Amino acid sequence: MMLGFDESEFLKQTASAVGLRPQIEDLVDKLTAKGFDNLFLIGAGGTYAAMWPYEHLAKRLSTMPVKSVIAAELLVTGDQTMTRNSVAIFTSVSGTTDDSLRAIDYCRERGVFVIAFTGYPESPIAEAADIALVSEPKTWPFDLQMLLFMTRLFHVRGEFAGYEKFADEFMNIPEILVEVARQAEPVASAFADAHKDTDYYFLVGGGNLWGFTYLYSMCILEEMQWLRTTRVHSAEFFHGSLELLEEGTSVILFQGEDETRALTDRVEKFVRKISKDVTVFDTKDYSLEGISPEFRGVIAPLVLDTVTGRVSKHLERVREHSLDLRRYYRVVEY
Template identity: 75%
Template sequence: MLRFDEPEFLRQMASTVALRPQIEELVDRLVDEGFDNLFLVGAGGTYAQMWPYEHLARRSSAFPVRAVIAAELIASGDASLGERSVAVFPSVSGTTDDVVRAIGYCRARGVRTVGLTGYPDSPVAREVDVALVSEPKAWPFDAQMLLFMGRLLERRGEFDGYGRLADELAGLPEILVRVARQADPVAAAFAEAHKDTDYHFLVGGGNLWGFTYLYSMCILEEMQWLRTTRVHSAEFFHGSLELIEEDTSVVIFQGEDETRALTDRVESFARRVCKDVTVFDTRDYPLEGISPEFRGLVAPLVLDTVLGRVSKHLERVRDHSLDLRRYYRVMDY
């Protein structure tokens, strides 16, 4: 597969699920000590990565869990943030400035802090109370967050199946390699068909809304300098749909949670008015070893793997490196 280092991918993914004992010990200690709320604090893609787990908590529990933007938290504050709070800070490099500053802001208020990163000597790992360290550049953070939130919900009596889910996640590295292999020809075809497309309309919902936002902003815009519109499937019929024309590239991310019908409704409408509709559906992938009841929970990981192949093929056909930036970490701002 184009620019797919399978051994590295397996090492990175295995390192995330291998954190299970540390995550469970941490969650158990936090629950036993007691805390009142949980903040999932990120910036850009890592902020979007936290949305599925706010969503999971919101539909499963009355426990307050909130995904927040690091810079906004510092600027605006939060009345519920304090000594009875726990905050989780993901950063691939461990150097994201807004995240590092948010850690300091939270610690000054007595918040217990947890970092997710691939670098044990990074600012994020050094500044938090507990650092959960995976292999360098391991992405995404979904496995760690599924383990963290699943254990928390189990301890609260709100997730009876957590143990089985955690056991099944151990097979995730190999499962996702198979996903990548299956997705690669689809990804190549999409890239070839859209190498000259300069605008994409992206739609997703439920626990895939965060990925929709992330892929639109962090990949197509930041890494490929393409114009996009991103719309939640539940909000599709309230405004932005007026931008869709017959030749608009409409890209739909479809998962397997309870919001699937909302995205089906979008697809049905889009195909009536547009000739360029692409649906990336996690249901197309067998995911041997993952129980049907857990498929919806791992959908963000599946979609990240599928669209990772799209990204590599877009890079090829557009001759535009995914590492190229004009402004991000290039200019002072």
């Protein structure tokens, strides 16, 4: 039994997201046939950070200009590379995020083709977009849809030859992630029990896990648990942030299986010399049965989101602090 985990609902939600594959493929194929110049991945908070892995993937695989953008910043600075030949993707669990709504209006006014992934077909964001691809309500994370969209795009462009194999294997990801959650449950419980009174965390990740590191630090530990954090990219760790380490500093490292793994290994080797409280959440610890070795790295954010989902529920338990409790976010005017 997993704490606060509704397996049937989880399977229903994740299956609905990967079930969008035919629609995603059709959309990508039509957009590519028509032609577009660049792709904007626009979000706010967690949905912004969750776009970073796909900007990163584009840099590795493609010559297509792909840019992650903060919705609110776009509104005040603009972007001269955004034209009528641009495409923008937005994601929103609720479909109501104000910053994203205003950014959609900004894009539409400039003739940008807007795609929305959400769980509510009649939500403001779904209705404002040119096309909305809708999963079950409250489906998270959007890595499910974004992985299919981006890999299909690079496949059509001749930059990702393994798409069909990847997408076929990926259809089994709902069940694979349930197994990840089961395996992570005792690890998460033990971590939470050991950190009941920890009020400061140092989080490190790199490559396609940097956005996830930022997201878990800001949107979960800070927003949902009111804990203090420092977050730093593993490639930047030795340029300042290391000075904050002390013997009792709780350090969390997010480790994946792409070419940036060595950067986080280097950080781990150093922090273990200083801190007596180092935790590594590593995708290598999970079998991911049915996923070929060459694809394990690209799905790392999705795997660790499932692992830390278990951690979050157990922190909620030991700290008696609901993950839904807010003092300011969507509570007061700002």
